Amino acid sequence: MNGAELTDIYRGYIACLNAQDWPRLGMFVHDALRYNGRALTVDDYREMLRKDFREIPDLVFDIQLLIAEPPHVACRLRFDCTPKADFMGLHVDGKRVVFCENVFYAFRDGRIENVWSVIDKAAIEGQI
16 A cells, blocks of 8 residues: 555545544444554444544544555644533633644554544643
8 A cells, every 4th residue: 555545545534534424434443443552442433533523513623734654644633623511621611722633543454553642732721
């Protein structure tokens, strides 16, 4: 798999998330994966994402920077959203916030098997 193919797969994954097309998530994520070092099943990962959308109804994953060097993808995602209550331990309570996530992925056989994510919590704190 080359970088362009991996980029296309990743863009499909982000489209899947934005459409909340949960039955298709397994096309992009292995049945067993690691998220920030924690072992998850694809069902656990799906539920984590569903929870994000319940807590942030206007959540949209916006790719700002995308680099693919197989088997890895690095992405900077931008969020402009209104979490309903608490978010990342912060009392946002429906206030619009803008922040980014820097996330790295390891792919195997065209699907994600490892995710390392860092959200810019300081940016949120500066807005509330």
